Amino acid sequence: MRYLPLTDTDRRAMLAKVGAASIDDLFFDVPEAARLAGPIEGLPLHAGEMAVERHMAKLAAKNLSAGSAPFFLGAGAYRHHIPASVDHLIQRGEFLTAYTPYQPEIAQGTLQMLFEFQTQVARLYGCAVANASMYDGSTACWEAVAMVGRITRRKRVVLSGALHPHYAAVVRTMAKFTDDRIADALPALQGEPDNDGLIARIDDDTSCVVVQYPDVLGRIPDLAEIAEAAHAKGALLIAVNTEPVALGAIRSPGDLGADIVVGEGQALGVGLQFGGPYLGLFAVRDAKHVRQMPGRLCGETVDAEGKRGFVLTLSTREQHIRREKATSNICTNAGLCALAFTIHLTLLGGTGMARLAAENHRLACFAADRLAKVPGVSLLNASFFNEFTLKLGTDAREVVRKLADRDVLAGVSLGRLFPGAQSLADGLLVAVTETTSEEDIETFASALEEVLV
Amino acid sequence: MNSPNASGWKPEMTRAEGSAPATVTGNRALMLEEPLLFEIGQAGVTGVDLPPVDAAAACRLGAMKRAGIIDLPGLSEPETVRHYTRLSRQNYGIDMGLFPLGSCTMKHNPRLNEKVARMAGFADLHPLQPQDTVRGALEVINQLAFWLLELTGMHGVAMTPKAGAHGELCGILCIRAALEARGDAREVVLVPESAHGTNPATAAFAGYRVENIPANSAGRVDLAALKARLGPDVAAVMITNPNTCGLFERDMMAISDAVHAAGAFVYCDGANFNAIVGKVRPGDLGVDAMHINLHKTFSTPHGGGGPGSGPVVLSEALSPFGPLPFTARDRDGVVHLVEEESADEFGHTQAFGRMAAFHGQMGMFTRALAYILSHGADGLKQVAEDAVLNANYVLRSLEDVLDAPFAASGPCMHEALLGDAGFGGGLSTLDLAKSLIDEGYHPMTMYFPLVVHGAMLIEPTETESKAGLDQFIVAMRGLAARAKAGDESMKHAPYHAPRRRLDETLAARKPVLCWEPGRSDL
Numbered sequence: 001m002r003y004l005p006l007t008d009t010d011r012r013a014m015l016a017k018v019g020a021a022s023i024d025d026l027f028f029d030v031p032e033a034a035r036l037a038g039p040i041e042g043l044p045l046h047a048g049e050m051a052v053e054r055h056m057a058k059l060a061a062k063n064l065s066a067g068s069a070p071f072f073l074g075a076g077a078y079r080h081h082i083p084a085s086v087d088h089l090i091q092r093g094e095f096l097t098a099y100t101p102y103q104p105e106i107a108q109g110t111l112q113m114l115f116e117f118q119t120q121v122a123r124l125y126g127c128a129v130a131n132a133s134m135y136d137g138s139t140a141c142w143e144a145v146a147m148v149g150r151i152t153r154r155k156r157v158v159l160s161g162a163l164h165p166h167y168a169a170v171v172r173t174m175a176k177f178t179d180d181r182i183a184d185a186l187p188a189l190q191g192e193p194d195n196d197g198l199i200a201r202i203d204d205d206t207s208c209v210v211v212q213y214p215d216v217l218g219r220i221p222d223l224a225e226i227a228e229a230a231h232a233k234g235a236l237l238i239a240v241n242t243e244p245v246a247l248g249a250i251r252s253p254g255d256l257g258a259d260i261v262v263g264e265g266q267a268l269g270v271g272l273q274f275g276g277p278y279l280g281l282f283a284v285r286d287a288k289h290v291r292q293m294p295g296r297l298c299g300e301t302v303d304a305e306g307k308r309g310f311v312l313t314l315s316t317r318e319q320h321i322r323r324e325k326a327t328s329n330i331c332t333n334a335g336l337c338a339l340a341f342t343i344h345l346t347l348l349g350g351t352g353m354a355r356l357a358a359e360n361h362r363l364a365c366f367a368a369d370r371l372a373k374v375p376g377v378s379l380l381n382a383s384f385f386n387e388f389t390l391k392l393g394t395d396a397r398e399v400v401r402k403l404a405d406r407d408v409l410a411g412v413s414l415g416r417l418f419p420g421a422q423s424l425a426d427g428l429l430v431a432v433t434e435t436t437s438e439e440d441i442e443t444f445a446s447a448l449e450e451v452l453v
Numbered sequence: 454m455n456s457p458n459a460s461g462w463k464p465e466m467t468r469a470e471g472s473a474p475a476t477v478t479g480n481r482a483l484m485l486e487e488p489l490l491f492e493i494g495q496a497g498v499t500g501v502d503l504p505p506v507d508a509a510a511a512c513r514l515g516a517m518k519r520a521g522i523i524d525l526p527g528l529s530e531p532e533t534v535r536h537y538t539r540l541s542r543q544n545y546g547i548d549m550g551l552f553p554l555g556s557c558t559m560k561h562n563p564r565l566n567e568k569v570a571r572m573a574g575f576a577d578l579h580p581l582q583p584q585d586t587v588r589g590a591l592e593v594i595n596q597l598a599f600w601l602l603e604l605t606g607m608h609g610v611a612m613t614p615k616a617g618a619h620g621e622l623c624g625i626l627c628i629r630a631a632l633e634a635r636g637d638a639r640e641v642v643l644v645p646e647s648a649h650g651t652n653p654a655t656a657a658f659a660g661y662r663v664e665n666i667p668a669n670s671a672g673r674v675d676l677a678a679l680k681a682r683l684g685p686d687v688a689a690v691m692i693t694n695p696n697t698c699g700l701f702e703r704d705m706m707a708i709s710d711a712v713h714a715a716g717a718f719v720y721c722d723g724a725n726f727n728a729i730v731g732k733v734r735p736g737d738l739g740v741d742a743m744h745i746n747l748h749k750t751f752s753t754p755h756g757g758g759g760p761g762s763g764p765v766v767l768s769e770a771l772s773p774f775g776p777l778p779f780t781a782r783d784r785d786g787v788v789h790l791v792e793e794e795s796a797d798e799f800g801h802t803q804a805f806g807r808m809a810a811f812h813g814q815m816g817m818f819t820r821a822l823a824y825i826l827s828h829g830a831d832g833l834k835q836v837a838e839d840a841v842l843n844a845n846y847v848l849r850s851l852e853d854v855l856d857a858p859f860a861a862s863g864p865c866m867h868e869a870l871l872g873d874a875g876f877g878g879g880l881s882t883l884d885l886a887k888s889l890i891d892e893g894y895h896p897m898t899m900y901f902p903l904v905v906h907g908a909m910l911i912e913p914t915e916t917e918s919k920a921g922l923d924q925f926i927v928a929m930r931g932l933a934a935r936a937k938a939g940d941e942s943m944k945h946a947p948y949h950a951p952r953r954r955l956d957e958t959l960a961a962r963k964p965v966l967c968w969e970p971g972r973s974d975l
Binding site: 001002003004005006007010011013014015017018019020023025026027028029030031033034035036038039040041042043044045046047049051052053055056057058059060061062063064065066067068071073075076077079083085087088089090091092093094095096097098099100101102103104105106107108109110112113114115116118119120122123124128129130132133135136137138139146164166167169170172173176177178179213220221222223247248249250251252256264271272273274275276277278287290296297298299300301302303304305307309310311313314315316318319320321322323324325326328329330331332333334335336337338339343345346347348349350351352353354355356358359361362364365368381382383384385400401404409412416417419420434 | 479487489490491494495496497498499500501503504505506507510511512513514515516517518519522523524525526527528530533534536537538540541542543544545546547548549552554557559561562563565567568569571572573574575576577578579580581582583585586587588589590592593596600603604615616617618619621622626629649650651653654655656657658659660663700701702703705706729731732733734737738746748752754755756757758759760761762776792793794805806807808809810811812813814815816817819822823826827828829830831832833834835836838839841842843845846848849850863864866886887890895896901915916917918919921945947950951952953954955956957959960961964965966967968
């Protein structure tokens, strides 16, 4: 077997050294009744590299990949062009095959990268401190809710109706076990987010308000107004961002008063990957909250010779030190995805982010205008960045299926996101990025017109 | 006795003439000092060619439109490649050598798996594409689920948890849901003292009170003490098996029986499943839930701290409560993604909810499946056997020179546990570990588990050759002798790494977590 270096001669010599007559002597402690005599029956035996590659390639070929069709899906996962150098660099064995940097003297590469990543995320989000990553946006969102519970000692969580329903589902799942009370609602299909309705739901028991920015329908809420209303009631604002590229064009949530900013970093460097692994981003506007944060934090220090270096720090918050009193149970996070994100963002810089965002917005405006010209179709959004909601006047799920039959990946129907919500059933969420061509948009518009007839 | 290396150099040889002068730059040949991105990048620079922003273009952003650009430095492509390449060279990875971090299972990461994960038919799929356009991807998830069930002898598997600790949470939430479904409110989760920190943290996160159960003198759960504590308030016992001392819990079946008799569930921390895969199935030991770290047992790369993947296998009693979404075959053999709206159709009406957006760590599933198919049933069994043989070989090659608290109790499993009793001159495990860095090895896990003084937990894994282990043993024996002799110089190791010992106290006392221009307080 190509991954196992021991030869039979080695094995015999090693068994002799350990004083065992056979390998099974070493499994002596396993109850005999449960021990397996040989390889589990009915399962395939080992296979060569070529055979495995063929098997996997055959499965890959059964899928319609995003790059091989006009593609308009978003809803928390966005297809952007990733510069070739990103994937090259993350595959360097010193990054790819390292562990969490527990021995900082020989992990300065990972640690310096994390320190740079934390700084980039903090600046992107308009915050003081960001951590070294969470699993994904949805779990980062829940961790923020849990953190606010520790800070405010309150138990009522107000979710914006236009929070990604998967994120809301994760919060609801976890809240069942922590006695948090969740106030949520379906979004109304209107051009502007319902800030007044949301603010009216904040009361004196509210620990936090969770608002997505841009929201799940693509609209861009005025976070400053919500932050002010939340703070007036002693509640904190958690802003959730699922498309970091948007922040090249719209103001950072921290600058608008959000206390905790969390999000999905997948759009930069990570790729679609059918939903994972992704990259949870987590930042606080005020450094005073840092000791309540979940996850790893990388900090600057010096070595014995006075040279600058980096270490994981404030670990008295964490499970391996605090055990049941830890701020989170998270251990392994999304280090390599953080590396991909930070490399992509380094290539872009502030200038590249502004240009990338402008290009996304230009194409999205073009697409929104073109698609709204299709008979029976109207554009919902008064504001949007690179994603918007169309009202089709008919069940959008059916339309998406019919368009998929024509090899057009048309977007995400609100029926898929909010199953059972009749009021949303004719909504179609359409995302456009720099990877979308004007030709793709034209193909989509013509196909949509044919399907809607 | 092996020679320390094959270069012709021997420890007793005199140094070449002259000692090394300081360099002008602080660089040392291949070891280059690299500034921070913020010290070399400029706001106006970008390494991506995009059209300039047209200020006159249509704008539908509304009132939140940003004025100006985000203050983020950019680098050209060559500068970027050099920056990260230089940083990478300050890291130790499995690709360079032995990485014997106990409990972490740092085995070789096959490159076929990287290639497979990058196939466009997997990497370039959106999670919410119509199911008919992603049947092959759903098939991957389902095939991996099948293997995990066969290898563990369990009934169901939740594929969405994103890492081991997330899997633990999933398992504990299934247990809580099952107890609530039978109207049985229980408050306590029992955890051995030697458990990973994630176990008590997880139980507390799920709303349980955590109590410790003691170990016996053979490094295993004290069965009598456990039985005495079991009662109607205990929801679950979280056991790691093989445990964190690298030992198999001999009484596992008796433990499971006792836990079940008390109406509670057995959660098994599967971090060490690599020691027993293909040799024994947790389902046959009475386990109700166990997470599997695909990034340990099934070789998906650790990536400097993730991403991981932590599918949870479940017993028949717990399967109905597993989270959404998951994959299932219909009568025609077609694999479906079962989400909230189709759960009823697939008879899954009691799901405790959703643990994360989307369907799990697909990029890890493709890698793990490629790894499993490469080994097959016979190869996976050999993986466990070689991992255990390598660990015992290290244990028996070091037990005469280092404290080996449980060596007398019989063979270890996949990791060897040693302690620092007998070190002279106030030296401890930390000093030996840092000295090991100078010898070219990543240190073992230090000071864990907590039940052994100065614990050194060494997990060689099955992907190390005998010759490689012999070299490591030479290094360890040499360092053990120096530590026992109280060699003062070890207190300042490492000497040859990119950095000397780092001041962690300073980092925590005055946290600097974000770069700021012009700051010079350190």
